[in-house]
Amino acid sequence: MKLSTIAVFIVTVFTTFSVAHAKETTLESSKLSASLILDGKIDAAWNDAKSISQKLTKLPYKPNNGYTGIKRTTVEMKSLYDDEYVYFLVTYADPTMSIDRFPWVKQDDDSWQQLSNKDSTGHDNTYYEDKFAVYWDINTQDFAQKGCNAACHRAEGGMNAGRKDNNPARKYTKEGEFIDMWHWKGVRTAAHNQLDDQYVDSNTDLKRIKGGGVKGTVKSVVAMLITLKMVSPHLSQIT
Numbered sequence: 001m002k003l004s005t006i007a008v009f010i011v012t013v014f015t016t017f018s019v020a021h022a023k024e025t026t027l028e029s030s031k032l033s034a035s036l037i038l039d040g041k042i043d044a045a046w047n048d049a050k051s052i053s054q055k056l057t058k059l060p061y062k063p064n065n066g067y068t069g070i071k072r073t074t075v076e077m078k079s080l081y082d083d084e085y086v087y088f089l090v091t092y093a094d095p096t097m098s099i100d101r102f103p104w105v106k107q108d109d110d111s112w113q114q115l116s117n118k119d120s121t122g123h124d125n126t127y128y129e130d131k132f133a134v135y136w137d138i139n140t141q142d143f144a145q146k147g148c149n150a151a152c153h154r155a156e157g158g159m160n161a162g163r164k165d166n167n168p169a170r171k172y173t174k175e176g177e178f179i180d181m182w183h184w185k186g187v188r189t190a191a192h193n194q195l196d197d198q199y200v201d202s203n204t205d206l207k208r209i210k211g212g213g214v215k216g217t218v219k220s221v222v223a224m225l226i227t228l229k230m231v232s233p234h235l236s237q238i239t
Contacts, residue, residue: 027052029079029086036080036087038193046089049078056092060154061168065119065126070094090132101129101187121155121166130186138178138199151179151200161204175202 078089117126137143183196
């Protein structure tokens, strides 16, 4: 028995920079026949759930600060539901577990130094966290055809939307259009089994936006189990 089919665009952020090339896929959610325990382990109940997968092969730009993190992988997603909730299981291989988000390190003289390795766009992909996001379209005109590209915009020549901006992945829609986003963050939300419930709109004023254009800070306890399959560093080029 199936609840329904779910149109999903997988938009994955492994660190600040490794962003998926989104592709429309239909995910079928299967009815649970037994209770599901959310404890960070994959229950046997997931074995019979249908899955979809998306190969991620592109970075939005080439960081110039010696980035050695994940560049290719394949994301697999499954879904289950019961009479009250719908659950999602997301897995992908990652050569590094990125849990250092701007860490402070005590020095020999007892002072503290915050580690940083920013590139030319002002982003730090060395001392940052793994992230994962799922976009849910609300009313955009071209989301069904373009996925993330309907709202993800690269700066060109130091300009984006007519403003000075070096951000490699600024997010905004057309006037009056919105996209909902579930945003899992390996340091800030994962420890509490939560996601940020956020959204993207048409605002491009850098004085009014943070987080690359993503808005909303409500913490939601969403039943999504994110599992990183750790592999050896030399296997980072996954096909």
